[in-house]
Amino acid sequence: MSLKQLTIVGPLPPPAGGMANQTAKLAELLRGEGLQVNVIQTNPPYQPAWVGKLPVLRAGVRLWQFFRTLQRELTPQVQLIHLMANSGWSWHLFAAPVIWVARRKNIPVVLNYRGGYAEAFFAKSWSRVEASLRHCAVILVPSTFLQQVFARYGKDSVIVQNVLDTELFVPVATTGRDTDGPHVVVTRNLEAIYDVASCIRAFAVIQQQFPAARLSVAGTGPELAALQQLVSELQLKNINFVGRLTPQQVAALYQDADLMLNGSLVDNTPNSLIEAMASGVPVVSTDSGGIPQLVTHQKDALLVPAGQPAQLASAALAVLQDAALRQSLIEAGLANAARFSWHKVWELLQQQYSQVLARSTH
Structure with missing residues (x-):
């Protein structure tokens, strides 16, 4: 039949x-x-x-x-x-x-x-x-x-x-990256299990090295007010909570991004990491749940223990400051995303x- x-x-x-x-x-x-x-x-x-x-x-x-x-x-x-x-x-x-x-x-x-x-x-x-x-x-x-x-x-x-969606999430050829003000993105809902707070704390360290760096946080959830308060306490600038985006808007966000941060405490096979890799965006993530089965540390992503914003920041800076590492992660990420x-x-x-x-x- x-x-x-x-x-x-x-x-x-x-x-x-x-x-x-x-x-x-x-x-x-x-x-x-x-x-x-x-x-x-x-x-x-x-x-x-x-x-x-x-x-x-x-x-x-x-x-x-x-x-x-x-x-x-x-x-x-x-x-x-x-x-x-x-x-x-x-x-x-x-x-x-x-x-x-x-x-x-x-x-x-x-x-x-x-x-x-x-x-x-x-x-x-x-x-x-x-x-x-x-x-x-x-x-x-x-x-x-x-x-x-x-x-x-x-x-x-x-x-x-x-x-x-291989028609939507595609890499964009760029003539040159903004090395003075890299654009960092977080594309997870604002819930405790995704620990966006650690990403914001990591971004605080990034901004010390790149004062013009930008952070876009795409998602909604019950942690919004607490995260906005954290931004205020850390006296950070250039952070934009863009809310919940459509897939088309997420794809456009990735195409303007230099780095994706993921701080999740619990996870399986997050589509956000797959979409970032397919868009040619290097990924720095925690090693929670099934993430180490999705990506390989130092091959197509950099992985750190959950709840460690200092290590998240260190890995992010390694990518932003090392053009060869960045390009290697992008190429391996594109190959990984192809299997989806x-x-x-x-x-x-x-x-x-x-x-x-x-x-x-x-």
Whole structure:
């Protein structure tokens, strides 16, 4: 049986974010391969809109609407479901219900699991998670890091990398870099786990060596006020909190950047690092979670321990002050990012989809 119609379940922008962007891009690319693709959105706008202002009620309304959508749109014509899943309440409220509804309707589920919190989440909720996992046809993960987490719990998984928009994230040829005022960027949400504060502290050291250096922080989140206060306390200049950007705006930001900093404390396979490398921007990052499986220290990035802004700054200055090192990181980063192109991901997905359909017809 050949695949003609599938349903993707996952979040969509807005707001833009790693999994939402991946869901939207995957649907677009699969349609480009001639498939009929329906997307069931797990984060649709609240209907009616005023429900969104009532925390408890809005959760109940969204869940009720989600179940109604599943019952209506998971018809016998759907050959398989590609489920975008994450840890925590997102799993319990959206991923698990899809699996159980699909089981009743005899539709195979391809589970696409992502997120750096898997280990902690499984440690607390494994029995409930495993009860749903056993009804998935295959588990796809974007990294060796997550594959190892599943293996520790006795579950096999297959690595299928995140999709990179190779038309959007491209390097730009420049006649010369601003060596007096390098542009440093941070493209993570303003949440505690991404430790943007360490990036700002590292930038303070960078600005001592490059007084005209600029820092752009792209993202939103609950840490904004505290980070703005930190900037004030450190008496830093040329720092711009640009807010949440569209993928097109992020691509434009990278094309104007000289360095990307990432201070995350918990992580899996961050798209931001892949996009930076594809844009020809050298990366200095912590070595949290699955990042060492995504990039190699001193080859296509410089990695430092998490929570160490002084080491983050030292690595950043090494890149900014050594043209040969910078160029080496850029070239290796471009080569690394190439493995996330659609034609390579599609080849892997086709194989998994075909195997799932073959098993479901027997």
